[in-house]
Amino acid sequence: MxxxxxxxxxxxxxxxxxxxxxxxxxxxxxxxxxxxxxxxxxxxxxxxxxxxxxxxxxxxxxxxxxxxxxxxxxxxxxxxxxxxxxxxxxxxxxxxxxxxxxxxxxxxxxxxxxxxxxxxxxxxxxxxxxxxxxxxxxxxxxxxxxxxxxxxxxxxxxxPGFLGTERQFMARYSKPILQSRDAKSSSREQEAGVLAMEALHRQVLPFLLRRVKEDVLKDLPPKITQVGGGVEAGV
Structure with missing residues (x-):
């Protein structure tokens, strides 16, 4: 925000x-x-x-x-x-x-x-x-x-259609990524999840524009944190 x-x-x-x-x-x-x-x-x-x-x-x-x-x-x-x-x-x-x-x-x-x-x-x-x-x-x-x-x-x-149907997306990206995050996942499942994540990144990153706080830090006002009944200024 x-x-x-x-x-x-x-x-x-x-x-x-x-x-x-x-x-x-x-x-x-x-x-x-x-x-x-x-x-x-x-x-x-x-x-x-x-x-x-x-x-x-x-x-x-x-x-x-x-x-x-x-x-x-x-x-x-x-x-x-x-x-x-x-x-x-x-x-x-x-x-x-x-x-x-x-x-x-x-x-x-x-x-x-x-x-x-x-x-x-x-x-x-x-x-x-x-x-x-x-x-x-x-x-x-x-x-x-x-x-x-x-x-x-x-x-x-x-x-529409860029990432395939919902079922195709589940099979290619969602399922391998979710399985790799399971604590009981095998090394093969973890590797499949990494490959699926990398493939998804390559597919969508050209269409994403991400801004982080460091990009506009000079333009943001000082952060104010309210603790209990008092107000405390922060960076």
């Missing part, structure tokens, strides 16, 4: 939309194309995304719509969607209104806290994977929380 994933994504969106608008203007295409992107995040973060976009990006570049509220309010907001090039909504809202969201061909779809779709069998995961987009991004500080199979579900959204 706090290493700049949101701001990086906003910069990507703003740059891409600016480039597309400029090309459209230079080509003098009749009617024009209104490129729209979608950010999906937990409900507690939707307002934060709107705030960050308005803070860092001129309105002419990104014009966010906070798509939230009860059904009747969302129905009214749907009439305004065509006026905005960035829609920000929660996972539950997208799942509930998936018929509407899946009818739009998005420029970017960005999943903040994307590990929410780690279980591909949930209603939210199935709904999110119905979205059509030219570009897809997942932001997460914890892409794998329990087991390596969660990574398959994330890539099933990002690049």
């Amino acid at each position: 706090g290493l700049g994933k949101t701001l990086q994504s906003i910069c990507i969106l703003a740059s891409d939309h600016y480039t597309k608008e400029k090309r459209q203007t230079l080509s003098a295409a009749p009617g024009g194309i209104h490129w729209q992107s979608l950010v999906v995040c937990p409900p507690t973060l939707t307002g934060h995304w709107v705030y960050e976009v308005n803070k860092f990006v001129p309105e002419k570049s990104l014009n966010p719509l906070h798509y939230t509220g009860p059904p009747m309010e969302r129905y009214k907001l749907r009439q305004l969607v065509h006026e905005h090039n960035l829609i920000i909504a929660s996972y539950d809202i997208v799942r509930n209104d998936i018929q509407f969201f899946s009818s739009i061909k998005w420029n970017y779809v960005i999943l903040d806290e994307g590990h929410i779709i780690k279980n591909g069998k949930t209603k939210s995961s199935r709904a999110i994977k119905q979205l059509e987009a030219q570009h897809r991004l997942i932001l997460s500080g914890t892409p794998i929380q329990n087991n390596v199979l969660e990574l398959w579900s994330l890539f099933d959204f990002l690049m």
Whole structure:
């Protein structure tokens, strides 16, 4: 948290939309194309995304719509969607209104806290994977929380088929890695697990951008640790 994933994504969106608008203007295409992107995040973060976009990006570049509220309010907001090039909504809202969201061909779809779709069998995961987009991004500080199979579900959204089917992924990567971590595993199973992990790294690392605290240490405020009733400053 706090290493700049949101701001990086906003910069990507703003740059891409600016480039597309400029090309459209230079080509003098009749009617024009209104490129729209979608950010999906937990409900507690939707307002934060709107705030960050308005803070860092001129309105002419990104014009966010906070798509939230009860059904009747969302129905009214749907009439305004065509006026905005960035829609920000929660996972539950997208799942509930998936018929509407899946009818739009998005420029970017960005999943903040994307590990929410780690279980591909949930209603939210199935709904999110119905979205059509030219570009897809997942932001997460914890892409794998329990087991390596969660990574398959994330890539099933990002690049469907890239890691094979769920069954193929289980056989090639997940099963050998899990077996090698068993305290009773044999040397052959441990070796198979290492090879599977190395193969998985080679497959997915070109599509991962990882930031660590050391990258932005100078920009972070001092860490404050609260112990009991007092407050203690730290590094």
